[in-house]
Amino acid sequence: MLIRPPRIDERGEWLRFRERLWPGTPGVDLRSEQDAILADPERAGVLLATSDNGTPIGFVEVSLRSGAEGCETSPVGYIEAWYVEPEHRRRGVGARLLGAAEAWAAARGCREVGSDAEIWNEASLAAHRACGYDEVMRVVMLRKRIDPGRRDASRA
Numbered sequence: 410m411l412i413r414p415p416r417i418d419e420r421g422e423w424l425r426f427r428e429r430l431w432p433g434t435p436g437v438d439l440r441s442e443q444d445a446i447l448a449d450p451e452r453a454g455v456l457l458a459t460s461d462n463g464t465p466i467g468f469v470e471v472s473l474r475s476g477a478e479g480c481e482t483s484p485v486g487y488i489e490a491w492y493v494e495p496e497h498r499r500r501g502v503g504a505r506l507l508g509a510a511e512a513w514a515a516a517r518g519c520r521e522v523g524s525d526a527e528i529w530n531e532a533s534l535a536a537h538r539a540c541g542y543d544e545v546m547r548v549v550m551l552r553k554r555i556d557p558g559r560r561d562a563s564r565a
């Protein structure tokens with residue numbers, strides 16, 4: 410297995426992984442995010458894991474942020490995406506990807522790395538923990554539809 414940046418001709422594979430990680434996100438958004446990552450290699454990076462025959466089997470995206478929940482230093486590395494193809498999971502690929510992302514951040518002066526996972530994503534939470542990440546907080550996002558132009562009924 411090798412961990413390395415994607416070649417230009419592997420952009421499609423990288424996009425397919427992104428589609429699997431974020432199903433339902435419009436392709437145009439997924440592609441423009443790829444453009445943004447490639448445009449600023451000091452602010453964001455992407456690394457592919459490839460099998461011994463060169464086939465991409467997973468990826469990680471990492472960025473520099475000024476801070477992150479639970480972190481005490483600045484800047485920090487931030488794990489923006491982490492994905493391994495289902496048939497290649499539980500064999501150390503994800504840990505290698507995370508290690509490479511951490512090295513990317515360390516090379517840019519970071520002393521901490523932040524990440525996140527949805528509360529239902531037990532596999533991701535367990536894998537993060539197994540790779541040395543401590544849980545620092547849980548968040549629930551909420552929403553409510555409102556009528557545009559509605560007046561505040563509590564006011565006379």
Ligand SMILES: CC(C)(COP(=O)(O)OP(=O)(O)OC[C@H]1O[C@@H](n2cnc3c(N)ncnc32)[C@H](O)[C@@H]1OP(=O)(O)O)[C@@H](O)C(=O)NCCC(=O)NCCS
Pocket residue numbers: 430490491492493494497498499500501502503504505525526527530531532533535536537539540
């Ligand atoms: C999360 C993910 C990238 C992990 O990749 P992976 O290649 O299976 O991870 P590894 O095999 O390197 O495992 C790393 C550690 O996590 C643990 N782990 C991985 N998956 C686990 C699971 N489902 N349950 C419990 N522990 C798990 C491993 O046992 C290992 O710990 P160890 O070193 O103590 O043995 C992979 O499960 C995945 O792509 N999930 C779907 C996408 C996703 O949810 N990404 C994260 C978004 S926040």
